[in-house]
Amino acid sequence: MSKSDPTIQEKIGKLDELVAWFESDDFELEQASAKLKEAVKLAGEIEHDLGEVENDIRQVKQSFQSEAV
8 A cells, every 4th residue: 555545544434424425414316326436436445455454464463373383
């Protein structure tokens, strides 16, 4: 992840904003499709990023387990 890429936390914050928009008085049906697509894309990116973090944690855990043996 480069310095210009948003963090997982920033992506979650943006997703929270999108969800709040759907629940707000600002909701407009004309914009809903684009906002939904953006939310789905963000959710996918978050899932992917969390999967990478999980993989990193597993690798570190395996490394510590190997060193303990």
